[in-house]
Amino acid sequence: MSPNLALNQQVAERRAAGEDILHLGFGESRLPAFEPLVRSLITGSARNAYGPVQGDAGTRAAVAGYFTRRRLPTGPDQVVVAPGSKPLLMALNLVLPGDVVIPRPAWNTYAPQAALAGRRAVPVPIPAEAGGVPDPAALRRTLDAERRAGRDPRTVILTLPDNPTGTLAPPSLIREICEIAERECLTVVSDEIYRDVVHDPATPFLSPCEVVPHRTVVTSGLSKSLALGGWRIGVARFPDDGPGRVLRDDVLSVASEVWSTLAAPMQEVTSYAFSEPPELRAHLAASARLHGAVARAVHGLLTEAGAVCRPPTGGFYVYPDFEPIRPVLAAKGVVDSPSLARHLLDSAGLAVLAGHLLGDDTGALRFKAATSMLYGDTPALQWEALRSEEPLTLPHVAAGLSRIQDGLRRLVS
Ligand SMILES: Cc1ncc(COP(=O)(O)O)c(C=O)c1O
Structure with a gap:
């Protein structure tokens, strides 16, 4: 467990x-459920049919708008919604190749998910300034050592802001990690489920998706910012290019065999929440x-x-x-x-x-x-x-x- x-x-x-x-x-x-969220759930509760695996077009458009307002221009086709970001992260583990670099310490689910998917987790210590990212120098050393040993690190997971340290890696660190990811051909999985829980709105937030959009998948959800963990709403944003579409389709094929779709009433909640009314x-x-x-x-x-x-x-x-x-x-x-x-x-x-x-x-x-x-x-x-x-x-x-x-x-x- x-x-x-x-x-x-x-x-x-x-x-x-x-x-x-x-x-x-x-x-x-x-925190308690915000009343308008409860009302959208009630509105959606009569929706009892299965929906599309990827999510309703309207729901995905709302999520695309959310990312676009965060300097990540996004079309609805790039978005997948699911019952929580945990299953989306697991699906990514199942379809991405190679070993996966994980900051040390990190949220306790990343390593077991990698193991369940038959991938090796490669822990790399976090730097002194912030958690959620591997220390760049240690990352370079680890990747060299791994490759010399004939292993195949191909993904790095970042948590922005971070669980467990409660810190947000600054833009300079993100740029350094992205440079390494680009040089070493790593896919970046950027877990941004705490993005809307940055304490001071003036704190600069740089997503790796702004720096290396072609190799970054962003995951997020409503469990943390809106305290809806029990409602199970997660989203993922895929790159807008050929390999990004292939990756999205691979995740959808896992989704179609495991969870089928985000519960229809929750799609109503997702549309409301990601449209971010005042x-x-x-x-x-x-x-x-x-x-x-x-x-x-x-x-x-x-x-x-x-x-x-x-x-x-x-x-x-x-x-x-x-x-x-x-x-x-x-x-x-x-x-x-x-x-x-x-x-x-x-x-x-x-x-x-x-x-x-x-x-x-x-x-x-x-x-x-x-x-x-x-x-x-x-x-x-x-x-x-x-x-x-x-x-x-x-x-x-x-x-x-x-x-x-x-x-x-x-x-x-
Ligand atoms: C860093 C991080 N990512 C993902 C999750 C999973 O959230 P959910 O599956 O509820 O979207 C959590 C929850 O604890 C988390 O702390």
Whole structure:
């Protein structure tokens, strides 16, 4: 089972046994469904027929408009919609040739999907500035070594912004990776599911698709930006050329045998959401502000406790490294990523996802915490957090933050 889902189960069991646990280990946006989305779902609910595998023309036109407004001119034929971006990423794994380069650490599904598809995953460490991309120098070295060993790396996956580090790789890094991809003939799979969760709208976002459009497939969806994980809506954008059309058709042939089509009512939701009317944009902006405020607050607590941690700029995660206080932790028997996560759970009731479960070194003292879990357990509390000018001062958010602070103080005292 995927480690985040396994942790969920463990937390549920321990809670059922009476333990009080603050669950920071699951990558869910934790915001309620926006009312107009619910209304489009109701409107679409009478649509009970199978639709085209690729998605309805109107739905794909809305998604094409979304990409076009982001400096990626797109026609509806370049778009595929599906029940989540996870199946689209899996289909890409099944049809793309060769080995796949994955940043280390990365979202915990990339490597298992590659393995399921019979592809070798080649982890390359992320640079100091940001996650979601391999360090360019390490990428060059790894590709050379792989080729010398007779292996065949042909794809690189990027996550922009990144899960687990909650950071967005700057344009300069994207350009460097694209240069390497061009020289080495790599297909770039750019997972941009957190694109609309960049905290500050002024942060520059460069998609590899703007630099090497002929070799980039972009995936995205509504699970994160609009907290619709349970509705399962994902999209992919393919290059507008011969090889791009072949790749799209290969993905469609997998789709036709596995999921057939995105559920028809969800196509109604997709059309509405990707057309981005003003009320939806305002909702997205408020969500991104909340994600940023809470992630920065947790980042402050982690650095105060002695961790180094890249400042979060997108998504709803932080990824601290407790290496600077290794001796303090060693005195408590915390010597690696499994013991760090276990200690936080057992001694402070804080559930986090240990770094090694994301492909990181087991010996490192790192974990991922999903800060969105602090918005509240009920839609009413979550709406309150979303609408507040000062969400950190709300009693339930403040209580979660002080619980983290207490747990960290105990860890490092
Ligand atoms: C980086 C990343 N990509 C893709 C997904 C999958 O999202 P979905 O299948 O809900 O579209 C997730 C969800 O956790 C994610 O974090």
